[in-house]
Amino acid sequence: MLGLDMASCAFCDKSLSYEVRAKDLVDRLTLIEKAQQMGDHNGTDITRLGLPKYMWWSEALHGVADVGPEGGGVSYFDSVVPGATSFPNVILTAASFNQTLWKILGKVVSTEARAMYNLGRAGLTFWSPNINIVRDPRWGRVLETPGEDPFVAGTYAVNYVRGLQDIEGQEKTSDPNSRPLKVSACCKHFTAYDLEDFNGITRLVFNAKVAEQDMVETFNLPFEMCVKEGDVSSVMCSFNQVNGIPTCADPYLLKKLVREDWNLHGYIVADCDSVLEMVVRQKWLNSTGEDASAYSLKAGLDLDCGEYYTRFLPNAVKQGKVREADMDKSLNYLFVVLMRLGFFDGIPSLASLGKADICTKENTELAAEAARQGIVLLKNDNEALPLDPERFKSIALIGPHANATEVMIGNYAGVPCKYISPIEGFSAFGQVTYEMGCVDVRCPNDSLIHSAVDVAKNAEATLLFVGLSLAIEREWVDRKDLLLPGYQTHLVNEVAQAAKGPVILVVMAAGVLDISFAKVNPKIQSIIWVGYPGEQGGRAIADVVFGNYNPGGRLPLTWYEANYIDKLPMTSMSLRPTDKYPGRTYKFFNGSTVYPFGYGLSYTSFKYQNNSTEKSLDIKLDRLQHCHGLPYKDGNQNHDCPSVSINDLSCKEEITFDITVQNVGKRDGSDVILVYTVPPEGISGTPIKQLVRFERVYLHANESKSVKFVLNVCKSLNIVNVSGYRLLPSGLHKIVVGDISIPIKVNYNW
Template sequence: MATKLSILLCFFFAFTLTFARNTPSTATADKPTSNVTRKNTHVCDPSRFSDLGLDMKDFAFCDPSLPYEIRVKDLVDRMTLNEKVDQIGDTATGVPRIGLPKYEWWSEALHGVSNVGQWNSVASFFDDVVPGATSFPTPITTTASFNQSLWKKIGQAVSTEARAMHNLGHAGLTFWSPNINVVRDPRWGRALETPGEDPYVVGEYAVNYVRGLQDVEGTENTQDLNSRPLKVAACCKHYAAYDVDNWLGVDRTHFDARVTEQDMKETFLKPFEMCVKDGDVTSVMCSYNKVNGVPTCADPKLLKDIVRGEWNLHGYIVSDCDSIEVMIDDHKWLNDNPEDAVAQALKAGLDLDCGNYYTKYANSSVTMGKVKEAEIDKALKNLYTVLMRLGFFDGSPKFENLGKDDVCSNEHIELATEAAREGIVLLKNFNSTLPLKSNEINTLAVIGPHANATSAMIGNYAGVPCQFTSPIDGFSKYGEVIYEVGCGETICKNESLIYPAVKAAKKADATILVVGLDLSIEAESLDRVDLLLPGFQTQLINQVASESKGPVILVIMSAGGVDIGFARDNPNIQAIIWAGYPGQEGGRAIADVVFGKYNPGGRLPLTWHENGYAEMLPMTSMPLRPVDSLGYPGRTYKFFNGSTVYTFGYGLTYTNFTYNLVSSTKSLHVKLNKFQHCRDLNYIEGSYKPPCPAILIDDLKCDDHTIKVEVEVQNVGNMDGSDVVMVYWTAPSGISEAPIKQLVAFKRIFVAAGGSKKVGFELNACKSLGIVDFRGYNLLPSGGGKMVVGDDLVSIPVQILFER
């Protein structure tokens, strides 16, 4: 997400990570003199009103004894049309005559507090007062931990730093994160920002990270969710079916995603539904693209009917930046003029425009009769209710003591390190080469374009990190490091640097090759055209591996998968590690894994395809299921059945785990009444078709139908370690619409060497065993399905029986 006019600036800023912000504006130039100094008091402070020559008692919106609904109505009713319009852009100008200050809505916190945004209006920034914030691994790496509690804990740490920065006048309270788009195609440039290819995992990540950002301890179960206090306000984006940025001339501001109702409900909407319903997120951002011919930010079905209606959003809907301009200039939507487009968006349910079209044209749109002023009133009520829940008006005593010492704390830096360790995935370990023994290693050749990585480790939508621990910094604690870059840069167009790298490998006791991708290859507005390592990186790896004196460990930094089948099959490369983009402490985490201070347990959140996959179908083909008539394969592990480099969920450890089934539900009996009718399903020709193929899930009492599975996980190796217990469901055989398999539950557990742990799952049949048919119905099918735990370590047949 970035403004259309400033996207190049924003991208450049995120990529280069300039370690100082522009000179602060007058409003933020004052430097606090103590650990906790509020730059601005909350709105309803009597001294503020007194300074403005106003008596706060005259304004009901500052009466804390009144419900938010009444207070917000009082606030909105006091504004003129011109004043209202000035508050529905990302920079709300405020209304001084009634004591309402300005507010900047745009802040980012994808994996730490960020300063990415419009140069003149982003709310979060760094300077001498707050020089940096903890930079956690990018979401794709954190997701690889498959650890829900870690995701929530990171959200809590980020929101603590955000609140501290807000107290110091260095951040807002509304953060447009996380990005929860499913990675449908391995070439998508924004994979680093997302939780991967599985909609259920993406939704679980969204719920836990959002809860970490938003929840105020002790108030999570407030009955009136429109008044539930917030630590900061999160935003799930980009809604919906957004996963093409810029591929072979097709860009996001022109792209029309042609999506079936089946794929929409099953894949593209599922994470957003979980984010709103289970995470109670306070904001959803609509995307640049069209969906089936309609711009998402002007689609009342997507915004008003689904997000606010079916899912009951307690908050506001915001546009991706300059989306209304995109509707006019790029989509040519209905040949609208600005007033028409603004009216369309307001009536569709778009509350806040990241841009200036609302503030420029909403007034004239109302006076021309294209939209009612009441639509603006609704938007303002949604917006200011969120700010009241954040304490913007009344203060937040629970957080007012947070200050500079709470940003970049040792606790948060250690959490960033732990997150990087948990997200690292061991892909190959021939003859148990790893972990290396420090007493046998004196010299290490650390080679590659990422061997001395700093800013590359933190990806995009990053702020200024507290510090960096590069790979050579991390490995220097375990031995003498001989550093050779091997490539001039990640694109690796200069092969002359390979020879010095080979010489270094010949002298060292072990060689660590740190290669991969960066924001020059995969990023916002930049999709990939192949799945290969760039330039001469493959040549560097092979030549170094052929001449290395000691074992060779290949470390890949990337978000999307790369075709490293050559390295997987090369006996001269003993081990392969995927580190994703591991954040500010990435080098420390990688070294700790290589030398066994930490036993890796991460799993791939994406399928790693062979390069030929990218040549089989265009990015613009949206169906998840195979398109046989065009020869297109299926997408993601759920629908692709060809050969891969590494599968979704793959990951090794330094120990061995075995599973034993303790107990399970063998059959599910569903008693039907006369009002529950059988639904038809398409079956593969020749397959058995039950008399009653399926029942509409909306007709079932879902709490009455559960499946239980309990397994005992034993660590039969010699090293303590973590295992991710993954539970897949395979629908009854023969159903043509059904996925090959789908993940329905997972849990990361720690088991000491020689020990065991029982892990139980209780699955709601409606949520876990259902399928979406081609009509868009969510159905529970009958027949014999199968629950699989792990990599087919435990297989449990489950019969779903309908009875009258």
């Protein structure tokens, strides 16, 4: 129809490799056409080659979202596809510490996404997940992330990305660049990004001054895991500068680390308008549009979510600031990904997916199960929970989130299949009386508290639904404090004092809240944290409260006391304590907390046993393996060979041990085994402890299970020095699981 001689178009020849086909296509493009394919906001078709327009930006953070370019996203909902399953926001899903769940969620989201693509309602490239580390509890995007621990964030990324991308039976191929993709995932935002707006310093201009030690150990680790183990097909660079260089124009970060060292099989994309901001707000190197585009392309940025590449790359080539061959290389990466997705040829095994695969009964149940698994029980005095539905027939639901719907799905969301609000969820168990208590989540006055108190006086049980919302924590909006907003605390105290029956506090929020007042209030028997629990949140919360589900989630964040943020600005990037500021995250903060990282109760009790004795590792060095000094606190080197770089070791040594978990209570339930390592004593600047493995285990009442752990010595026992080298120290390490400590002695000899 277009008059094309298909036989002469090698890019249409399925017998050829994707690389050969992509090169043939790129070679046919003019300079202007090439630039048009490298900007997402104004992508265009090339009619003479039969190449349709492709828009790259879609989102699938916790379900298919209708977020995208201004004027309408690539993915959208209408009468054909009215909605898609909206799972809990990532921070709650992360609290499940269940790798299997994370991968299953990715699989289901990609099935719905591919079905929507087949129906013309979605793209194939989804810029999810967000795996930035929660360095500061004020950060507005906590809800999108797996929390503060880089190993947890990386493990989440690997599983969710594998769930999104992998096609069963084709998870591995001899050539990773030919591996078919169900959809394309994107790990973002690389790197050291975790600030929206602190005292007028926004993410668009922030220069994150970061030590190499923190880059290697914390900020880059999740991305390294995502690329190396998850085989993600895209990485997004962030707006901010790192040590004076915009991440999207930093050849060390993009070309050296992501592309070469980690061996990315895919493309690198800029956060939207990052290239523009180098010129407009950052005024980096007084760059013109041509300069910024050239710097970014030469640094390894393949796709501009914006218009600068399209507008300025042709002139940049003509001015000699960048080579057209650099554009060709990026276009090859982009077209190969599209070919792996079946954009050119289709993928027969996925062609039948359609409307029947979206919002299925199974997917809705998975949304409820994901929320249940993430919910964390923070307090349960005198076993007040679970409530007996035979005893508690009249229930008061009070608070700004007691009738939550849209709040539960947070941001980067689409249209859910069906909301189950707390009112609807609890109505399945008894007679519900509802009072808002506050006019909204900001709770600006006490005008509705009196009526809420009256309801609590007559109810057999009272549940207070408090917390935050996107009005207070979201992209572009960082928090000002760690307290419940407005009069919410007053509402809680007044209702708790007047309530006739047990009082349960339900905290619906992503970020840390200092609820010490409720923790110590004997009138508040139980507290549960529910994050933003997704479309089935009301049902999941009711199931936990009434004992249909035994909570087993653990906090993926340290819950600091409110005055913590008075001690340091958001702009201080150091994880380790300094002369001026306290440390950050459980790895480097040893002060008092409301609740520590990894905290969570259950309706039952678990006991750990381990019979391991001290293990010793004798590592023989040759003349090419050299010892490195370490900064000991007493100033003395305590070993002939303090440490060796893991790059110089074979790293084949493993530590194997078993933990026997016994459910010693009367209820079935899940326990999360958290395995930490502690470095040898006396070395300056090491973490207090660091998480290296975790496993969620389900046990019936009185059941025992033995869980085997195999730790690679280099990965699990290394520390990062101030220069960014990963070293394996000699001396006595410890593996800590609950109250069990397993000594591991590392010796070097020749």
